[in-house]
Amino acid sequence: MNLRLLPLLLAAAAPACTGPRPEAPAATAVVAPPAWRTALGPGEPVRADWWAAFGDPVLTGLVERALTNNPDLGAAAARVEEARAQERLSRAQLLPQVNVAAPGSEARALNPFGIATTNTGAQPAISASYDLDLFGRLRQANAATRAQLLASEGARDTVRLGIASSVASGYITLRALDARLAVARDTLASRGEALRIARRRAETGYTSNLELHQAEGEYRSTEQLVPQAELAISRQENALRLLLGETPGAIVRGTALTALSAPSIPDGLPADLLRRRPDLFQAEQSLVAADRSLDSLRAAMLPNLSLTGSVGLVLSTALSNPVGVFSLGGSVLSPIFDGGRLRAQADAGAARRDQAAFAYRKAALAAFREVDDSLAGVQRSGEQAVAIAGQRDALAAALRNASNRYRAGYSSYLDQLDTQRGLLTAELALVQARADRLTAYVALYQAFGGGWSQQDVERVSR
The missing domain is CATH 2.20.200 (Outer membrane efflux proteins (OEP))
Known part of the structure; x- marks a missing residue:
């Protein structure tokens, strides 16, 4: 030639x-930090210690087991290896x-x-x-595959963070179900005592059989809460075992729900913590890959x-x-005449790049929303738990007064019955509110891409 x-x-x-x-x-x-993600470098792993902030060694062990055995994480790691092989194949085209x-x-x-x-x-x-490769067709194609490799690593870290968050939330839910079961059993015991008193009073002719039947109906109503809670516990244990990559079975318990630590959140956490979110890194690298693919398609002309x-x-x-x-x-x-094939490929590449750009913008906006929602959830659920705890204490005092008045004959059984129902509802609501607050902390850690370190807290304090 x-x-x-x-x-x-x-x-x-x-x-x-x-x-x-x-x-x-x-x-x-x-609107994002100027050094979005780049300051931390590509593929930074998710923090491996944020779940320890709840102060339960059993929870820490469950998360570590899930990160070792979960099949979804294994599949994500295999996809990273596939992307790494594709990157080596693309690099070989340059030699x-x-x-x-x-x-x-x-x-x-x-x-x-x-x-x-x-x-x-x-x-x-x-x-x-x-x-x-005078015009960089192969070099841009290699850069696209390299960005796709980084995006696959971001997808793997997203799965990793999601698994850790799911295990933490599932364990908190399990401890909440244990607390509900304990409330149901305690309430059943108190209802059994009330039924014994009502039966004795009816047998001696002090009261009518109406109070006896009311007490028995209330006892049966509480009795069905026990198998209901036990069924929910069994299903939750199986769900956790699935996250652990294990067959169904029991889950070892650790710290009680009321004893789990509530991690401290410093005021004014820096917004650049969002750079740790692996889903944002994945969206960013997908945009880079689409942009480099567009360059390669244009160079093919x-x-x-x-x-x-x-x-x-x-x-x-x-x-x-x-x-x-x-x-x-x-x-x-x-290329002199190809019927517009190369031009159409370049236009399709530009459209894919625009789609990746809009997807990145959506992921960034969703990250800001999730952080704000999680912060509000931590604050409002805590306020709700305090209010319900006050309601529970007031109803417990009212039940003592109603029980004493009923035994002394100053009030009817209906006063005691209404107070018992209100106290049971308040205790179950308090358990749920405490679980929601701890779950909001898990969501906040996930929204920040794995939490914050002590250095981050000290930087805010300064």
């Missing part, structure tokens, strides 16, 4: 790639390609005297080819220059000495 034709081919292909480079939509701008060939041949013929002759020969050769060469030997019984041969050449491939 005459390399002097290269300028002409470049000029012929120039109209196919004229026009400004399509930019990302202006709507993708997000020269060398092939070795050693064909052999054998020919038989008859000479004029009718004697058969055999002629053997071989032409071993080494050939090499190299794409000069330009001429492509390749160099080829071969070196070999000719060996034959007809030759007294081997004969060395070599060749060196170049080829230029330039």
Whole structure:
């Protein structure tokens, strides 16, 4: 190929790639820290100690078991390995390609005297080819696969963070169900005592059978709460075992719900903690990959220059000495008319890049919302728990007064019955409020991409 034709081919292909480079939509701008994610480096792992802030070694052990055995995390790690192999394959396209060939041949013929002759020969050769990649088509494609690798690592960390959060939330829910079961059993015991008193009073003729039947109905109503809570506990244990990657079975208990620590949240946590969110990193790298793929598609419209060469030997019984041969050449491939295929591919790449940009903006806005929702959840659920605790204490005092008045004959059984029902409702609501508050802490850790360190707290304090 005459390399002097290269300028002409470049000029012929120039109209196919004229026009400004399509930019990302202006709507993708997000109010975020200026050094979004980059200061921490790509693929930073999720913090591995935030669940220890609840002060329960059993919870810590469950999370670690889940991060070791969960099949979803194993599948995510396998996808990372696949992306890593794709990146190596793309990087190999930038290197020269060398092939070795050693064909052999054998020919038989008859000479004029009718004697058969055999002629053997071989032409071993080494050939090499190299794409000069003048306009960065291969380099941009490799950059796209590298960004896809980082995005897959972000997806893996997202799964990891989700598993840890699910285990922590599931364990808190399990301890809340244990507390509900304890409330149901304590209430059943008190209702059993009330039923015993009502039966004795009815048998002595002090009261009518109406109070006896009311007490028995209230006892049966509370009795059904026990198997209901036990069923919920069994299902929650199986759900946790699934997260652990294990067969259904019991879960070892640790700290009670009321004894779990509420992590301290410093005022004014820096917004750049959101850079630790792996889903944002994944969306960012997906945008980078789409942008680099667009560059590669646009570079495909330009001429492509390749160099080829071969070196070999000719060996034959007809030759007294081997004969060395070599060749060196170049080829230029330039798209002149392809029916608009390359232009359509570039337009599709630009559309995919715009989709990734909007997806990144959506992920960033969702991150801000989740943090704000989690902070509000921690604060409001705590206020709700305090209010319900006050209600529970007041109803407990009212039940004592109603029980004393009923035994002394100053009030009817209905006063005691109404107070018992109100106290049971308040105790169950208090258990749920405490669980919701701790679950809100888990959601806050997840929203911040794995929590905050003591250094972050000290920086805020200064």
